[in-house]
Amino acid sequence: MNEQEHAPHHESTPLWIYYAVFAALLVGTGLTVFAALHDLGVLNTPVALTIATVKAALVILFFMHAIHSTRLTWIVIAASFLWLGVLFVLTFADYLTRMWGLQ
Amino acid sequence: MTSVTYHDVRLMEPAQTRNYLNVDYGFFSWLLTRDHKRIAILYMISVSIMFILGGFFAMMMRLELLTPEGDLLTSDTYNKFFTLHGIVMIFFFLIPSIPAILGNFILPIQLGAKDLAFPRINLLSWYLYIIGAVIGLYVIIVGGVDTGWTFYTPFSTQYSNTHVFGTTFGAFIVGFSSILTGLNFIVTVHRMRAPGLTWFRLPLFVWAIYATSLVQLLATPVLAITLVMLMVERIAGVGIFDPALGGDPLLYQHMFWFYSHPAVYIMILPAMGVASEVVAAFTRKKIFGYKFVAFSSLAIAFLGFLVWAHHMFVAGISVYSAMIFSFLSMFVAVPSAIKVFNWTATLYKGSVSWQTPMLYILGFIGLFTIGGVTGIFLASLGIDVHVTDTYFVVAHFHYIMVGGAVMAYFAGLHYWWPKISGRMYPEWWARLGALLVFVGFNLTFFPQFILGYVGMPRRYHAYAPEFQVLNVMSTAGASVLAVGYFLPLVYLLWSLRFGRKAGPNPWGAVGLEWTTSSPPPKENFHETPVVTWDAYDYPAMLKAMGETQNV
């Protein structure tokens, strides 16, 4: 219906960024499998979660355009993870202290 | 876009012209409407039906409790009745009431908007509510459920032979109604305010609904997934929450209460919003400490997420986490107290008038305070061990939910009734109703504090004979309360046909909703308003209008 004559009114991410993030995500996947196959002791889980977090951050920032988004969007993203954090921290406050002293 | 000032209000005719009620006729113009005002009316009808249903279960329970023996209902039936009373009242009445009815109707108008951000999603919310309600009704007809509204495991998953799956599925569906409504409200407040309407010019009702919506958005999904896991366990026979199979029933409780505690703030925050509106209107003053009240709504929403395990003090959580939750629970009372102080300070040297909305709200302030401070008793570990699972808890939450939320709901209903219907309700009948509700309420629930303290457990259909006198008082009160609730049903319906026609601003209040006709036109305003005044700016309004009030 309407061919492009003018640029979109939002900042458009240049194409090469998408390909770069894609490559980084594949590398991250290979890296996490590689790390899992080696014994890093107690670090296995933190390493896996860190890689996953970095991958997720790349998707959020670039694929989901968070880097170009409003402050309100940032607040929504941050608040969601914060609330999830509250759920985890306070629940584990019970589970991790059940075997202490009195209980 | 011109600026609508209060001058123009006097020039407006009562609505003989087209308004949202008469702009379109026919069944489908209502069932397929995208108008937030019509959707609010649809909710009003369905929520009122559920309120009557929940009240029926309450009445049956109170009748049984007239005598110490379990002689009216079997214990199984009694279990079903208190379960259904809780489920119907919480999920199908209290959670939607003020947000889905008054919020839906009034919020866009107070923002100067034509509608909510997502009108079709608003309609979807109502249909999800109806589907959830139909499932709930079906469950009731085929035999009900007896697990308590809390569905504690493993009883609900392994041992109960009632319709647990159906009920939890109905609750799951109605949860999405709540989530979508909250989502709609938040986006509307952020993106659809009229020009000039900055955050700190917003009515406090908007702040309250906004805070409520945050809670609806973030808490309800956790209930949804918890119910999913419960349904999976029930159907597949796995042991997610069953200790015999390695599961932990306390994990269910943690996840359930992560929603259900913030849920009580979903129920009370909008009530507080109504209180601010009514106190301002009927003292003809701006609310004392506006910013404190606004921020306290947000604080309640946030802090409400940090306290859930105070419902689990004797369930088996570690003493250390119990201490943490007890400590945090003390904090959540602070912003509520700030609001009560501010409303009270607003009354001081205000020009107080005693119409029905004000009567309900004055009752609200007192009863909510009593309910709130008894919450502090419960938050204190030592006391809680003594009174948990007794009628003390029952009295506590009914003071807040009924003495608080329901009374504020009635206040809001009466306050905005002229705007919604274009008619005035009969004032003296309404005052009688308010009086009966107040007296009936206290007679019903104050004895229950005493009963709980001396040891009567909750959820029992039989009790020790020495508790009978107080139980009889409570049931007598419930009968008075029932009459008090019945009256508005009658006279509000009566007023639709015979009530005095209302002008745009019968109370002489400040707020965008009072600058448009009663009932409003379909687009709410004939021209988008431009706001140049602060919230509750009575001095400016009175000056602009030359001190006269138009009714």
Add this chain to the structure above:
Amino acid sequence: MSAIETHEREHHPFLQHHFEDMGQQHEASTLGMWMFLSTEILFFGGLFLAYAVYRNMYEAAWIEGAHHQNLVLGTVNTAVLITSSLTMALAVYFSQWGRRIATFFCLVATFILGSVFLIIKAVEYHAHFEEGLLPGAYFTYHSALAPKVELFMTFYFCMTGLHALHMVIGAGLLIYFMRRAWRGDFGPEYYSPVEIMGLYWHFVDIVWIFLFPLLYLIGRHA
């Protein structure tokens, strides 16, 4: 009196009347989708919490359960989904520039890759069933930790099942968008539907990014 002559004003055919302009509509829809995703974070988050609590309690059974997952298929699926995220992002990009055919083909590619993911998932589920690892009545797996492994498998199926359900819904939505893109509905003034579809799809990808290490990669070192 009535000022509802806005109809006579020139406006975009896809402008909904309660909005003032396309900009407001775009901002509202984007914010709406982000808020919806925040509910999804809490929704999946509940499952992650329960998973974490039991992993903390039954570490050995969790490792045993993870060992029964097909590492090759899981890794391939991760790559497939990441690629589908790329094609989805490209679809949004091309819709912003009004490039109709490119948008359409990127959406088709996303749909195909999503379907490949689901097919591989079905293969994995079937294998689990064959091994007797389906929780409930068909659970015939035997080992010292079998009851707790059944709990792990319950989480495996709930988490990947919920994820797959979201993929199926996403696939259905993609078909709807492929039609609209083919019709040429999207351009610089109106591409927000594709963008919010993208947000949804990327979110589902992120959930998998976390599911993969948590369900497949525990205790994999020999």
